[in-house]
Amino acid sequence: MEQSNPSPPTTRRIAIDPITRVEGHGKITLLLDADNHIQEARLHIVEFRGFEKFIQGRPYWEVPFFVQRLCGICPVSHQLAAAKAVDQLTGIRQLTPSATKLRRLLHFGQILQSHALHFFHLSSPDFLFGFGSNPAQRNIAGVLEKYPEIALKGVKLRKYGQQIIQAITGKRIHGTGTVPGGMNKPLSIAERDALLADITDILQWSQEALALNEHIHTAHPEHHHFATLPSNYLSMTGASGELEFYHGGLRARYADGNNIFDQFDYCDYQQILREEVRPWSYMKFPYLSALGIEQGWYRVGPLARINNCNMISTPLAEAARQRFKAFGQGKFVHHTLAYHWARMIEALHCAEAIDELLHDPEITGTELIAEKGQHQPQGIGVIEAPRGTLFHHYQINEEGLVTKANLMVSTTSNNQAMNESVRSVANQYLDGQEITEALLNHLEVAVRAYDPCLSCATHALGKMPLQVTLQDVNGKVIDQLTKGMSGEIHR
Amino acid sequence: MLKLLLFGYGNPGRGDDALGPLLIERIDRLKLANVTCFIDMQLLIEHATDLIGCDQILFADADMSCREPFEFSAVNAGKDSSYTSHALTPAALLFVYQQVYARHAPPAFLLRIRGYHFELGDALSAQANMNLEAAARYLQQWQLQQV
Numbered sequence: 001m002e003q004s005n006p007s008p009p010t011t012r013r014i015a016i017d018p019i020t021r022v023e024g025h026g027k028i029t030l031l032l033d034a035d036n037h038i039q040e041a042r043l044h045i046v047e048f049r050g051f052e053k054f055i056q057g058r059p060y061w062e063v064p065f066f067v068q069r070l071c072g073i074c075p076v077s078h079q080l081a082a083a084k085a086v087d088q089l090t091g092i093r094q095l096t097p098s099a100t101k102l103r104r105l106l107h108f109g110q111i112l113q114s115h116a117l118h119f120f121h122l123s124s125p126d127f128l129f130g131f132g133s134n135p136a137q138r139n140i141a142g143v144l145e146k147y148p149e150i151a152l153k154g155v156k157l158r159k160y161g162q163q164i165i166q167a168i169t170g171k172r173i174h175g176t177g178t179v180p181g182g183m184n185k186p187l188s189i190a191e192r193d194a195l196l197a198d199i200t201d202i203l204q205w206s207q208e209a210l211a212l213n214e215h216i217h218t219a220h221p222e223h224h225h226f227a228t229l230p231s232n233y234l235s236m237t238g239a240s241g242e243l244e245f246y247h248g249g250l251r252a253r254y255a256d257g258n259n260i261f262d263q264f265d266y267c268d269y270q271q272i273l274r275e276e277v278r279p280w281s282y283m284k285f286p287y288l289s290a291l292g293i294e295q296g297w298y299r300v301g302p303l304a305r306i307n308n309c310n311m312i313s314t315p316l317a318e319a320a321r322q323r324f325k326a327f328g329q330g331k332f333v334h335h336t337l338a339y340h341w342a343r344m345i346e347a348l349h350c351a352e353a354i355d356e357l358l359h360d361p362e363i364t365g366t367e368l369i370a371e372k373g374q375h376q377p378q379g380i381g382v383i384e385a386p387r388g389t390l391f392h393h394y395q396i397n398e399e400g401l402v403t404k405a406n407l408m409v410s411t412t413s414n415n416q417a418m419n420e421s422v423r424s425v426a427n428q429y430l431d432g433q434e435i436t437e438a439l440l441n442h443l444e445v446a447v448r449a450y451d452p453c454l455s456c457a458t459h460a461l462g463k464m465p466l467q468v469t470l471q472d473v474n475g476k477v478i479d480q481l482t483k484g485m486s487g488e489i490h491r
Numbered sequence: 492m493l494k495l496l497l498f499g500y501g502n503p504g505r506g507d508d509a510l511g512p513l514l515i516e517r518i519d520r521l522k523l524a525n526v527t528c529f530i531d532m533q534l535l536i537e538h539a540t541d542l543i544g545c546d547q548i549l550f551a552d553a554d555m556s557c558r559e560p561f562e563f564s565a566v567n568a569g570k571d572s573s574y575t576s577h578a579l580t581p582a583a584l585l586f587v588y589q590q591v592y593a594r595h596a597p598p599a600f601l602l603r604i605r606g607y608h609f610e611l612g613d614a615l616s617a618q619a620n621m622n623l624e625a626a627a628r629y630l631q632q633w634q635l636q637q638v
Contacts, residue, residue: 117536140587145590152591156537162537
């Protein structure tokens with residue numbers, strides 16, 4: 001593994017710890033040079049990697065359930081990626097039609113609920129009230145107060161996604177939907193009909209959410225430059241280049257839209273991706289090996305997927321993609337805040353795809369297990385999780401116990417891009433100035449566009465400090481703000 | 492007869508953080524009339540919709556700083572900084588309920604069970620298990636008084 005050099009000695013540091021309205025615990029350190037210009041931005045992730053050790057020695061069939069404990073927001077994404085890997089471990093290449101459709105339905109429900117949470121709960125306050133507006137109002141409670149109709153629809157969209165998950169996995173958390181080679185229970189007709197009863201509202205609200213985001217982005221030219229980065233993009237696409245979340249080939253494209261590779265078999269991902277280790281971060285920095293460390297970083301997630309795909313299989317989302325493409329004049333849209341617009345195109349696609357699947361007779365089928373094949377020593381499962389491409393890679397011994405696990409999560413793939421976005425915004429808004437909460441929030445708006453999932457859902461009371469530290473060129477702390485659990489701030 | 496909602500939250504993959512779900516799972520197995528049990532890893536905003544129709548709520552959570560073996564207290568709806576995270580506090584969830592449905596939230600209580608080890612992959616610690624037993628006895632007495 002390559003290692004970069006530590007920071008030069010003639011810089012001073014501003015640390016923001018932790019970032020609010022992201023999942024988990026992270027902090028930002030800004031390295032200033034002697035002239036108070038931002039030399040480098042570092043987004044620190046302080047948790048997560050221990051999970052790969054935690055799972056070693058476990059039986060492979062337990063893996064899809066253990067990995068759900070990574071996070072309270074995206075447990076289903078981890079379950080599905082692990083389930084695909086376990087299918088390979090048991091030598092299964094093809095699931096039954098009903099099992100495939102149930103997994104897809106589960107995945108669409110997961111993406112819908114996560115996207116709704118991200119926009120309505122975490123990001124809409126920034127856009128509805130303004131990045132620098134009163135922080136007492138700029139939160140979901142403020143949205144509920146001033147825009148109750150918008151907020152309530154967001155809450156209900158997320159709830160609907162959760163209802164799909166509960167119907168298929170049987171429980172709100174730690175459900176047991178997937179088994180090696182299929183699913184463990186069918187969707188009953190009563191469960192299907194209960195979900196169908198609300199789908200018309202869900203389709204309508206998804207369109208409204210998209211329209212809101214489309215308007216916000218197109219009507220605000222200042223958003224077009226905020227944290228904007230030309231970048232490479234990586235995503236999975238279907239065989240015809242269509243938007244695909246569950247199974248397909250890997251596609252990477254340069255910032256100008258030309259292919260780096262296409263329909264690449266994800267089982268060989270180690271041939272095309274490498275990870276750089278930097279001494280100041282627990283999180284690695286992946287890059288496309290063909291382009292090297294400097295040029296090979298890339299972005300994943302909704303913006304990557306909508307830029308990369310040739311079409312979307314559902315009509316309303318495809319029409320929205322065409323408008324997105326027209327906005328970019330046929331080229332890739334690199335605006336970081338367009339992540340939100342792309343995210344709501346995907347949410348609408350999820351609603352349409354859920355509608356289609358619920359009307360498919362095979363969704364209530366009972367043939368759910370494929371015939372097992374010959375066990376394999378290695379399994380690799382890749383899906384498009386809400387935040388981007390998710391890799392689960394396991395090796396097992398002859399007893400079926402996990403000997404090695406490698407998880408490359410979407411937040412890791414976006415690591416360099418998030419650092420670049422933070423640096424861009426810091427240079428625009430913070431250079432040489434005192435940190436204010438409004439300025440701090442500009443940095444967080446940039447990070448939130450990616451919706452980083454930084455943690456694993458520990459939330460015991462009394463564990464949410466917020467600390468901002470300012471250090472001079474010699475490392476001496478010259479200012480510090482601490483925000484407590486109840487919101488009180490101490491200097 | 493009062494309808495009770497018991498809501499335990501925490502990550503079972505993180506040692507003593509499992510205390511809330513473990514407690515409520517135990518009560519759920521009793522299949523008591525007029526008692527609804529929920530568990531989840533975190534309190535999230537859509538959980539406000541789960542509070543409809545209940546007369547009284549009890550939240551159960553692990554706590555690394557409360558007195559041993561547990562602390563029981565009333566919770567009032569309140570706007571706090573948990574709005575800036577994916578996960579809400581019980582007070583914030585009640586506040587969301589009031590905003591969404593324009594009515595007072597039901598009386599609510601928080602049972603904080605003392606935990607000690609919260610690292611990923613940790614098992615429930617012996618001391619936390621003793622605290623869980625004490626909390627379960629207390630909760631059953633409390634529940635009998637309410638229903």
